[in-house]
Amino acid sequence: xxxxxxxxxxxxxxxxxxxxxxxxxxxxxxxxxxxxxxxxxxxxxxxxxxxxxxxxxxxxxxxxxxxxxxxxxxxxxxxxxxxxxxxxxxxxxxxxxxxxxxxxxxxxxxxxxxxxxxxxxxxxxxxxxxxxxxxxxxxxxxxxxxxxxxxxxxxxxxxxxxxxxxxxxxxxxxxxxxxxxxxxxxxx
Numbered sequence: 001x002x003x004x005x006x007x008x009x010x011x012x013x014x015x016x017x018x019x020x021x022x023x024x025x026x027x028x029x030x031x032x033x034x035x036x037x038x039x040x041x042x043x044x045x046x047x048x049x050x051x052x053x054x055x056x057x058x059x060x061x062x063x064x065x066x067x068x069x070x071x072x073x074x075x076x077x078x079x080x081x082x083x084x085x086x087x088x089x090x091x092x093x094x095x096x097x098x099x100x101x102x103x104x105x106x107x108x109x110x111x112x113x114x115x116x117x118x119x120x121x122x123x124x125x126x127x128x129x130x131x132x133x134x135x136x137x138x139x140x141x142x143x144x145x146x147x148x149x150x151x152x153x154x155x156x157x158x159x160x161x162x163x164x165x166x167x168x169x170x171x172x173x174x175x176x177x178x179x180x181x182x183x184x185x186x187x188x
Contacts, residue, residue, distance in 0.1 A: 012058045013072040019046070024058045037097050042152050043159060081163050081176065096181035100154045103182040105143035108166045108175045115166075116146065123160045126153045130187040141175060147187035154181070 014020045025031045031052060039050040063073045108115070113131040120127045130147040148154040158179045165174040 009077055010058050010060075010073070010075045012060065013066060015064055015072065022053055022055065022058050033095055037095070041098055041155060043155055081178075094180075094183070096183060098151050098155050099181050099183075099185060100148050100151050101182040101184050101187055102146045102148075102154050102158055102179045103143070103184075104146055104177060104179050105141070106175055106178045107142040107144075108168060109139065109142055111142040111144075111166075119161060119164060119166075120157070123164075125157050125160050128157070128187075132187040145182055145184060145187040146179075 009026055010024045012022045012024075014022065023034070025034065035050045035052070038048050041048050058073075060073045060075075063071045066072055111133065113128075116131055117127045126148060128146040128148055131144065132147075133142060133144040146154075146157070148157060158181070161177060162179040164177040166177055168174050
């Protein structure tokens, strides 16, 4: 038996309950994992309360503009950044508990600590305390580990930096930085 795992299909921020959102997952296993890994963690100074909704699906309904001028509803079904669109893609992903170390991949080939520091400064997040580059894996892109002082700092970095568009000096398309929690507890 193969289960197609699509963790996130859509998100709707609640107008009637500021600070709350509904997140529709592809299956009940993804919901259980989200609750297990994210509930009671802190993100941007707020404690996450992740629980099962009484509703079976998100109904887009009337959307409104959030404070940052984005829509209160977003559908992720067709997103190229969804790493769980097929059983083959889902099998490549290892679901990890949040940690203070993030694995990065698909970064520009000349990535450096300085570039990561510039990106963090631009996004208004803490800089990593340690950067480890994996060498010899690929000439087309870079990968490695980023370490922060705390799980909270790494979670905020993942929330802000995942899918960041990095410059591609040798082509028309940017590198889309990918981040995930690492099994390693130290980048060095």
